[in-house]
């Protein structure tokens with residue numbers, strides 16, 4: 001027996017979310033890097049796909065009137081990686097994009113599709129949390145904006161309500177500083193076994209987040225405050241131990257839970273020292 005899937009190509013966010021509301025079995029499709037593989041494997045058999053490819057509003061990177069940077073949900077990883085705007089601490093985001101998979105996947109996948117899927121080994125989630133980014137989402141009831149740390153809720157689970165889509169990622173108005181994304185993977189092109197995103201702004205405010213070591217990026221205000229005051233070896237060890245406490249890693253093909261826990265303090269120290277050297281921060 002064959003099964004055919006309908007494809008709709010709305011040209012506005014409002015039209016897309018109306019289609020998704022009218023057909024609860026419909027799925028939005030962006031780059032298709034993940035979704036098409038799932039359909040091919042028959043993990044999903046949606047009756048209708050709502051392509052987000054023809055919505056100009058969610059494509060590309062722009063500077064908003066208030067200075068924030070808006071990355072449209074349909075922006076490909078390749079475009080984000082190549083962003084040359086002065087981003088300050090948010091430089092960690094293009095740096096993470098440049099380490100996603102390989103050139104083929106970076107040409108195909110989008111930031112909206114990536115964060116909506118919320119695999120714990122993805123590269124964007126810790127980078128967005130370290131950058132202090134927000135996520136703009138839309139549904140038939142209108143739009144709302146969430147902090148990145150409130151968007152990722154659990155394994156493969158986000159704060160998106162049924163029928164909502166990601167419209168954009170919003171990076172804070174650049175205020176100097178820089179950021180760095182350190183990824184540890186079995187081979188180049190694989191998802192992260194563990195990763196650390198570290199960012200400092202021009203006023204010396206640090207934010208760090210860990211990926212691959214739990215259902216969501218690990219982040220702690222107390223660790224950010226500690227690192228903003230002190231980046232001695234003792235402070236880095238303390239920060240690493242605090243993040244280890246938050247970790248809830250799995251044993252899987254990319255590494256054991258114990259191995260991931262061991263990586264956290266070592267990778268944190270490397271990432272923070274790299275940002276420090278790059279930014280000239282003491």
Ligand SMILES: Cc1cc2nc3c(=O)[nH]c(=O)nc-3n(C[C@H](O)[C@H](O)[C@H](O)COP(=O)(O)OP(=O)(O)OC[C@H]3O[C@@H](n4cnc5c(N)ncnc54)[C@H](O)[C@@H]3O)c2cc1C
Nearest residue numbers: 030031032033034035101109110112113114116122123166
């Ligand atoms: C071989 C391979 C290796 C990879 N390696 C890495 C890696 O190292 N690091 C990494 O971070 N990622 C990796 N990925 C994932 C890659 O980044 C995908 O691009 C990403 O997961 C999905 O993006 P997409 O635009 O293709 O989304 P799609 O495949 O189109 O959609 C993915 C899911 O999100 C939903 N969706 C799509 N767009 C939206 C939206 N705007 N709002 C709400 N829901 C939406 C879809 O319904 C679907 O459930 C890899 C993927 C592959 C195939």
